[in-house]
Amino acid sequence: MLLIKKLTEAYGVSGDEYGVRDLLREELTPYAERIETDTIGNLYVKKGIGKKPRIMVAAHMDEIGLMVVGFESNGLLQVKTVGGMDERVLVSKPVVVGNNHVPGVIGAKAIHLQKPHERKKPLEIEQLYVDIGVKSKEEAEKLVKIGDYVAFMASTHEIGENCLIGKAMDNRVGCAILAELVKIDFNLELTAVFTVQEEIGLRGATVAAYNVHPDFGLVLEGTTASDVAGVEDTGYVTKLGGGPAISFMDSSFIAPRKVVDFIVDIAKKLDIPFQLRRLTTAGTDAGAISQAHAGIPSAVISMPCRYIHSPASVISLADYENTLRLAKGVLQAIAEGGLSLEGIA
Amino acid sequence: MEVDRFLTEIIAAPGLSGYEQPVARMISATLGRFADEVRQDQLGNVVVLKKGKGEKRPKVLLAAHMDEIGLMVTKIEEGGFLRFTSVGGIDPRTIVSQEVILFGKKELHGVIGAKPPHLTDEEERSRAYTMDEMYIDLALPEAKVRELVSVGDVAMIKREAIKLNGTSMAGKAMDDRAGVAVMLACLQELQRLHHLADVYAVATVQEEVGVRGATTISYGIVPDLGIAIDVTHGAMPGVPEYDTCKLGEGPAITVGPNIHPKVASELIRMAKEYNIPYQLETATGPTGTDARAIQVARGGIPAGLISIPLRYMHTSVELLDLEDIKLSGRLLAYFIAAVNSEYVEELACF
Numbered sequence: 001m002l003l004i005k006k007l008t009e010a011y012g013v014s015g016d017e018y019g020v021r022d023l024l025r026e027e028l029t030p031y032a033e034r035i036e037t038d039t040i041g042n043l044y045v046k047k048g049i050g051k052k053p054r055i056m057v058a059a060h061m062d063e064i065g066l067m068v069v070g071f072e073s074n075g076l077l078q079v080k081t082v083g084g085m086d087e088r089v090l091v092s093k094p095v096v097v098g099n100n101h102v103p104g105v106i107g108a109k110a111i112h113l114q115k116p117h118e119r120k121k122p123l124e125i126e127q128l129y130v131d132i133g134v135k136s137k138e139e140a141e142k143l144v145k146i147g148d149y150v151a152f153m154a155s156t157h158e159i160g161e162n163c164l165i166g167k168a169m170d171n172r173v174g175c176a177i178l179a180e181l182v183k184i185d186f187n188l189e190l191t192a193v194f195t196v197q198e199e200i201g202l203r204g205a206t207v208a209a210y211n212v213h214p215d216f217g218l219v220l221e222g223t224t225a226s227d228v229a230g231v232e233d234t235g236y237v238t239k240l241g242g243g244p245a246i247s248f249m250d251s252s253f254i255a256p257r258k259v260v261d262f263i264v265d266i267a268k269k270l271d272i273p274f275q276l277r278r279l280t281t282a283g284t285d286a287g288a289i290s291q292a293h294a295g296i297p298s299a300v301i302s303m304p305c306r307y308i309h310s311p312a313s314v315i316s317l318a319d320y321e322n323t324l325r326l327a328k329g330v331l332q333a334i335a336e337g338g339l340s341l342e343g344i345a
Numbered sequence: 346m347e348v349d350r351f352l353t354e355i356i357a358a359p360g361l362s363g364y365e366q367p368v369a370r371m372i373s374a375t376l377g378r379f380a381d382e383v384r385q386d387q388l389g390n391v392v393v394l395k396k397g398k399g400e401k402r403p404k405v406l407l408a409a410h411m412d413e414i415g416l417m418v419t420k421i422e423e424g425g426f427l428r429f430t431s432v433g434g435i436d437p438r439t440i441v442s443q444e445v446i447l448f449g450k451k452e453l454h455g456v457i458g459a460k461p462p463h464l465t466d467e468e469e470r471s472r473a474y475t476m477d478e479m480y481i482d483l484a485l486p487e488a489k490v491r492e493l494v495s496v497g498d499v500a501m502i503k504r505e506a507i508k509l510n511g512t513s514m515a516g517k518a519m520d521d522r523a524g525v526a527v528m529l530a531c532l533q534e535l536q537r538l539h540h541l542a543d544v545y546a547v548a549t550v551q552e553e554v555g556v557r558g559a560t561t562i563s564y565g566i567v568p569d570l571g572i573a574i575d576v577t578h579g580a581m582p583g584v585p586e587y588d589t590c591k592l593g594e595g596p597a598i599t600v601g602p603n604i605h606p607k608v609a610s611e612l613i614r615m616a617k618e619y620n621i622p623y624q625l626e627t628a629t630g631p632t633g634t635d636a637r638a639i640q641v642a643r644g645g646i647p648a649g650l651i652s653i654p655l656r657y658m659h660t661s662v663e664l665l666d667l668e669d670i671k672l673s674g675r676l677l678a679y680f681i682a683a684v685n686s687e688y689v690e691e692l693a694c695f
Binding site for chain 2: 021072086103104112120133143157158161224228229282310311312
């Protein structure tokens with residue numbers, strides 16, 4: 001709970017993952033046999049070096065956000081999105097800008113000043129500005145520069161029954177679970193990779209999978225939970241509280257059926273509630289890992305998040321515990337030789 | 346400093362139109378320290394009386410509304426999701442993925458959801474969410490929701506004050522708790538000024554649903570003149586400059602038919618005399634402020650209006666400059682210190 005709170009409250013828009021990486025490095029150094037970074041910014045934590053098989057578990061550190069691209073003469077900041085974002089969530093939200101975390105807000109023209117037809121259209125990014133409370137461009141330039149990253153400002157706290165709400169649940173939940181796995185000893189070579197730039201096209205994982213060249217790759221992710229009002233049961237991708245979701249396919253990757261069955265069997269054996277992810281779109285780091293070198297068998301285990309990619313995503317702590325149990329079970333089973341990596345496809 | 350701290354506290358506090366009691370208690374406690382008398386009327390207006398010194402004491406009413414816009418539950422859906430309507434004018438586009446606090450049998454945290462983007466088509470994504478497509482998610486099982494929540498319960502937008510660069514600050518309910526903070530600044534200034542007039546500083550209720558608190562309080566107090574303190578639109582892209590005022594350049598003094606010309610001119614005279622920066626705002630008809638009700642209460646009460654320039658009105662990031670609040674408080678205090686019976690008698694002479 002404390003780690004997930006710290007991780008979600010840290011800032012790390014794609015390309016600017018410093019806050020999250022520093023936190024993880026500090027947390028995991030005592031447990032690592034080797035801890036290092038590469039040229040793109042991935043963080044590698046190695047344990048059991050030299051053992052077989054060699055397993056890579058990946059979780060991306062980056063979150064969606066904005067970037068400052070210009071200034072209005074009155075000091076408002078012009079921005080563009082970094083990563084796939086429904087721009088409709090931006091309005092009326094607090095943010096932080098740049099390395100000094102300059103606070104700002106994204107405003108909107110007052111309802112009183114709008115014409116009725118304006119209200120029917122979403123505000124597009126060209127109409128949105130970050131306001132840091134300055135009076136001029138010159139004043140703004142003293143605090144912020146072009147290229148500064150902008151992240152949602154949100155505190156993480158409990159909500160409802162055993163749930164948490166906060167920003168960047170996608171994918172700090174994966175980071176938190178992976179950090180917990182690092183603290184456990186498995187009889188295999190584990191490379192935990194906290195990847196960068198997943199949200200803009202699996203960039204970090206592409207490099208990491210090449211560098212690690214594991215026998216098997218496991219990705220821990222946050223995925224959308226759409227079990228909400230106005231959506232028919234058939235439209236649910238995952239259900240909040242339904243346990244970890246196992247993927248057959250997403251837009252970047254098709255899981256080898258043998259691997260899916262292996263994970264499902266473990267969930268059943270350990271009596272862990274689980275669900276099958278019912279959406280074949282949206283990409284994950286598994287897309288990059290599975291296509292590295294001559295191909296690496298991979299799998300994705302995801303945690304349901306409602307209102308993903310917003311400053312107020314909701315997760316279930318029961319799902320968190322069960323996802324951790326399942327990931328741990330998978331690594332244990334692999335260590336015990338349960339997954340034959342020959343002829344896996 | 347105290348004014349800033351007070352504003353920081355009261356903007357985060359709950360007080361939807363008709364449900365102002367939580368913020369009313371905070372306001373009574375703070376403003377009450379400067380008063381000879383504090384009371385609440387039947388509608389819930391908080392009345393703080395600071396008496397003047399003298400035989401003939403004109404009555405001056407200051408009115409700033411303490412209610413805020415928010416949401417009200419209209420239906421509990423299957424799964425425990427709550428449909429809602431707005432209390433006051435809310436732009437549905439500003440509350441997507443917004444955290445709220447719902448006042449059911451106990452305080453509950455919630456978040457506003459809508460149909461997820463991946464389940465919508467191009468056409469749906471090209472239009473804004475409407476309020477009936479949204480719901481409040483309490484992350485509770487349906488049975489628990491039904492036990493704790495009832496149709497008619499209200500929910501507040503959750504937002505702590507955000508301190509920005511310099512003296513800028515953003516948050517919800519600046520409209521019009523900023524006006525309440527002006528009254529505190531004014532009462533502080535009056536501590537060291539001599540004034541004949543009895544000052545009734547009133548935090549009014551139900552302004553956002555039709556200036557109702559100001560209606561009853563003007564009737565109840567029968568002031569010789571009343572000044573509403575509210576917020577006005579700050580300059581921002583997409584809005585004509587003549588419709589806005591500038592943040593940090595002092596209070597906006599309104600002129601127009603809703604405002605007694607001699608009240609406006611006296612406010613301007615005082616601003617000039619004491620070197621307080623000010624701006625003029627025009628209102629071509631009845632304003633959307635408490636001044637609207639004050640002017641036509643009883644047999645007519647001379648009304649004035651001063652406003653704090655603010656950007657993004659009725660969002661949860663209403664942004665203003667704290668300096669404008671202090672300048673407004675000072676202007677009002679000097680204005681009040683100069684009010685005497687001759688001045689108020691003149692107000693009926695056209």
